[in-house]
Amino acid sequence: MTAGRRWPGIVIAVALALAPGVSLSGENPSAPASGAPLTFAIVPKLLDNPVFNYARVGAEKRARQIGNIRILWRAPQEADAAKQVEIIESLIAMKVDGIAVSCNEPEALRGVIDKAIAAGIPTITFDSDAPKSRRLTYYGVNDLECGRLLGEALARETKGKGEVAMLTGMRGAFNLETRMEGVREALRRHPGMALVQTVACDDDTAKSVSQIEGVMKARPALAGWAFVGGWPLFARGALDPVDAKRTAVVSWDALPPEWPYLEGGKVRLLLAQRVFHWGVESVNLLVAAAKGVRLPRNSYSGVDLVTPGNLAAYRRMWTRWEDPAIPFGRDPLLKP
């Protein structure tokens, strides 16, 4: 066993992970692989969602870099907590070496996560937490804090004045509700602003586009929009009814199809989660856990705040993340 020799590197890596906004990817990427391969199962909310595809790219690339790690990518076809429970039950039976899960519903997953921990399988959450479970750590954004950031960004862009609207996806989704609460909190600090309407598109891009049309029809003088997910911006022409001079739009997520909206000035700010790093850091954290390293309660990723001014820099980072040949480095978070 060469685990003893790898200790210092892992301790440094975990210490770095504690510092908000510092990514430890790329740390010790060619660590010698030895012994039986480690099998880590990663369970996103569902298969069919592009953000998790980037996480998968990150996890598999990171696993190759470290070596001797096998990634099992397991998820329900649609976002379904009960299916996730079944999947994790079977992973426990398989005695995998670690599980990372993005929870569809925190309470529904709590029991099975605790069961995995009781079975001695290091289990962590990413993207969407189950805070009351015994998971070792959570990697991702603090939805409440980032919701506030989004709300503050909107207040800045509207100079703290005017009526604004908010777009969400599925009603009752834990992370979306938390983000919205953060936006509302931030807006309450600006007495000149009023959140006059919230629409829910059920995670359906087509529906979000027609809802924006409807709201802009009823409120042509709207000062701003906060989208707590990127749904409409995956489509082209979604903001045609929005006069960018009058209405400021800020949005969660910064996936490639959304970039032209920044370039065209239709969107002022995109709040980017580190979606590749959901996979990268899941692997890093599970490696550390497998070696018995004590993980912090939360490993917040921080967010990149992408604006027309720093889009080029973000695009360069993205290209590096996507390229299988370039190892993950330490990319500081982007500020406007």
Add this chain to the structure above:
Amino acid sequence: MPARDSGAKVRALRFRETGIVVVLVVMGAVLWAVAPRTAAGESTFLNRENLMQVARAFSFIGIASVGATLVIVSGGIDLSVGSVLGLTVVTTAMALSAGWGIVAASTAGLIVSGACGLVSGALVAWGRLPPFIVTLGMLSIARGAGYWLSGGRMVSGLPDSFVAFGQGFLASVVPLPVVVMLLAMLAGAVALRRTVFGRAVHALGGNEAAAVLSGLPVARLKLAVYGLGGLFSGLAGLIYVARFGYGSSTAGVGWELQVISAVVIGGTSLAGGDGTVVGSVLGAAVIGVLTNGLTLLSVPEEYNQLVVGCVIVMAVLGDRLRMPRSLA
């Protein structure tokens, strides 16, 4: 008896569409009265731009409901509408981004969607499996195939010429997706009402045993009906890609229920044998106007789904009350 029955049926069909038109007019009048007005005093609901936007928004459901009407009138059901639409979206978008021409990429999308329909149709016709189960399987297969094909990636950066079609207008007034919907409706309505095929579909849905005994090619009819159902879903998928300029295997998740709702609101009987394509498109309009109205009126999103459900049930109920008891 046959003559009297078909005469009564034709009158009932006309009556059904009148019913749904009344529902739409009432909804429109209410929205005209209560929706906010612009500074110039114009209704935010009842103006050309908003109505055209609403029509464009429900055009996908409208197009897909044409095919679904044929299936339901034949006594079947197609639960795979949304998934087949999604698979078509992925196929077409990937073909376009791989440099295929618009015609070739669209044809590929339609072939895939038609093939999905034919497979379902063959299993229903010759495998004698219940359509509910077959198309439930297809719902999963088509969605899974779309995911597998796209690897979960969103396809963007599609050619402007294609997107220009989805975002364009006829005579700068009518959005092109709406024109496509109207043409699809016309084709479907003529096929169902004025052709031998349409009468055979009605006969099949009305009484399958009688259809078999009277020598109708029942298996081939079923194959054709599900094949057409797939094709119309595919056409809706093409319009989706053109309108939104991106492709994702998540397009159209859950839309089968909206399509079936549109068909039922439009007066088509889920028991088969009776229904109209025009009614289904009007049913899609009811759902579209409702979504728009709730947004215009700022109905809090907590109540949104609740209201939609109630209005759908009331629309169908109101429609049924107008019908003679024997047809209900």
